[in-house]
Amino acid sequence: MKEALKVLIVTGLKAKSFVEQYANMRKSDVKVDVLALPVPVAALITPSYAARRLREFKVGNYDLILMPGSVRGDLKGVGEALNGSVFKGPRHAADLPEILDQIEELPLSTVKPACELAADLLARKAEREIKALKAEALRRAEKGDGILIRRGKHGAYWAPGCMPILLAEIADASKMSDEEIARAARYYASCGADMVDVGMEAGGGKPDEAGRAVKAALRAVKVPVSIDSADPEELEAGVKAGASLILSGDASNLQDLSKLKKTPVVVTPAGPDGVIPESFAERVGRLEENLEEAERLGFKRLIADPILGLAPPYTFLDSLLGYWEFLRRKPGFPVFFGAGNVSELSDVDSPGLNFLLALLGWELGVAFLFTVEASRKTVGSVLELSRAVRMVVLASRKKTPPKDLPLNLLILKEKRCREEPLLPGEKPRRLIEAAEVEETAVHRDPKGSFKIKIDRDSGEILALHFKGGAARPSTAVRGSRPEAVYRAIVRENLVSLLDHAAYLGFELGKALVALKTGRSYVQDEDVFP
Structure with a gap:
């Protein structure tokens, strides 16, 4: 009888409890242990840090080690340092049950998170099946059956x-x-x-x-x-x-x-x-x-x-x-x-x-x-x-219901919640109720103002910059992601006030939501009134 695979999941201190919770939702007989390295957040783990700290633990008994999918860089050096199999797991703990249930057939990577690999694998299988079905339809239609x-x-x-x-x-x-x-x-x-x-x-x-x-x-x-x-x-x-x-x-x-x-x-x-x-x-x-x-x-x-x-x-x-x-x-x-x-x-x-x-x-x-x-x-x-x-x-x-497939029509809703709960160690010493903060007068940014628009044909966000009271924009910044647009705005020195920068980030985020959902984007109005 084949012995069950032994997997070590590495995470940060704050995430250990819910990583264990999700890992225990697996249906397969894979044996799993969870190890928290002494860092608060898993995303702060680097390959060199992981290689150094994991040497202190007895990890040689595991068939493979799953690092957080959010770790940046290639984990190849970690595996070489430990003389073991070290790969990237999923980005989110909520995806662990699915990954662990198909881990033996997944082509795990030291570079790409396991959740992306799982999606790619299932998508390729599905596409092959669809192509085979279409080929069958063509053969039969050519013979007059269809x-x-x-x-x-x-x-x-x-x-x-x-x-x-x-x-x-x-x-x-x-x-x-x-x-x-x-x-x-x-x-x-x-x-x-x-x-x-x-x-x-x-x-x-x-x-x-x-x-x-x-x-x-x-x-x-x-x-x-x-x-x-x-x-x-x-x-x-x-x-x-x-x-x-x-x-x-x-x-x-x-x-x-x-x-x-x-x-x-x-x-x-x-x-x-x-x-x-x-x-x-x-x-x-x-x-x-x-x-x-x-x-x-x-x-x-x-x-x-x-x-x-x-x-x-x-x-x-x-x-x-x-x-x-x-x-x-x-x-x-x-x-x-x-x-x-x-x-x-x-x-x-x-x-x-x-x-x-x-x-x-x-x-x-x-x-x-x-x-x-x-x-x-x-x-x-x-x-x-x-x-x-x-x-x-x-x-x-x-012969299953249309769920747990490599494709879906979940656009505004999702199968699993990926939010991380507020952990005991994150309880603040001081809590400010934002509703009680006094409204301050609006000050125009000396660098100018912005009009945000979206281009649905290209799928991009457009930020038009106006100097002073000019009717025509002096500069336009475009990009498919809000962070790309606001970084360009900061780099070009087109914003100088913190509240203006915060406002721009909010509006650019709204624009992306409008692009993804098909809702109208109107500056200073809610996407979902």
């Missing part, structure tokens, strides 16, 4: 039981310039979209604009592009320009679209008058009739859209029942799932909503997940759906 939309060497494909195709719409593309369309298409592709949809304005009548918009999207990305309109002339122009999928056909326009029968088409339950039946039973019946008509007209590659929505007179449950009933009648048929119909019509944060929509789509077995980022509240939905569908697919294959 749907395959090609564009040269690239394509979007699906087979029953495989990942759905993520389709992202550029809304009202006909109103946009070629560069705006290209920017949106590149953005969607970078977020994980398998296809980009060119959405036309309601009312139709702009076939030239449809062709122009499709060409602009095709020039920008390698993935297939679809055309979305109710106008047959716009759809025809889009296909002639290179669109590989039609959104959408119904009883009112299928006859006019018959010349495009070689192109895959999404079919909806709309009747000859363009009206969609209210009840799910009627919708499914009408959808089957429209699919039969499309087949009679010669369309070979059909995708069914039972219509997902929650706007009256429809209810969300009723629309889901439509999907359930259709797939009960036609199991394995390629189905279109309009997740954006729900997210755009709900004033809720999109990450959790998109996860549930991806989960529902996966469990129903849909072929397409469709979304749009037409409003500020849904910005990020393509990336969220891309991540969400990977989560549910990986969890399904592991």
Whole structure:
């Protein structure tokens, strides 16, 4: 029987108790001891100090020694000095259970913290599994078991039981310039979209604009592009320009679209008058009739859209029942799932909503997940759906709930608290209640003032410096991190008052929170009012 691994965890005096607490949460049979070096904070430990002090302790009986992940520098010299295996552990004690449970398979490092290595390892495994699943979908789709939309060497494909195709719409593309369309298409592709949809304005009548918009999207990305309109002339122009999928056909326009029968088409339950039946039973019946008509007209590659929505007179449950009933009648048929119909019509944060929509789509077995980022509240939905569908697919294959995976959609919340409690040794001799401090008059900094802005395209913070009462900034400092910006401000001697420096640090921190969360940044106002 293999003997359990013996691990020594090294930390500082103040952290020892909660390091032991977290280490004891492990599920593995790894034997663990915790050693506190005589320093108050683990981050103060240096490799040379660790090598010198650890020689005083009997550490030769351990299979490996884990130093704090926050220790700066390379620990290779520590291992050589002790003639043992010394590596960096996680940065935070809260991550110890996860690290200890997989420590024998982790490629530990003397340079990189174990928490980062664990995340990298799991992410690589997950990506290999996703690639294998996509390769399986391609093989099956090429044999006719699924749907395959090609564009040269690239394509979007699906087979029953495989990942759905993520389709992202550029809304009202006909109103946009070629560069705006290209920017949106590149953005969607970078977020994980398998296809980009060119959405036309309601009312139709702009076939030239449809062709122009499709060409602009095709020039920008390698993935297939679809055309979305109710106008047959716009759809025809889009296909002639290179669109590989039609959104959408119904009883009112299928006859006019018959010349495009070689192109895959999404079919909806709309009747000859363009009206969609209210009840799910009627919708499914009408959808089957429209699919039969499309087949009679010669369309070979059909995708069914039972219509997902929650706007009256429809209810969300009723629309889901439509999907359930259709797939009960036609199991394995390629189905279109309009997740954006729900997210755009709900004033809720999109990450959790998109996860549930991806989960529902996966469990129903849909072929397409469709979304749009037409409003500020849904910005990020393509990336969220891309991540969400990977989560549910990986969890399904592991036969576990969608948690403890190498990716998640935790943005404002977290699985484990990493805060360190106030320790007995940190109790102050004197406590000042900040609320009781008298307000002092505001003094303008002789060096000038700052206006803080954020650049969402580059993901950077911009600090504009104004001398005196000047209307135009004399200097601009930009950077992706607040500390980089304020250090440059100090280095350039652009601030002289302590309260002004503190104010700048506060505002720069707010700007970073706004960048990360998507909230608006307005100087002197709360990010979360």
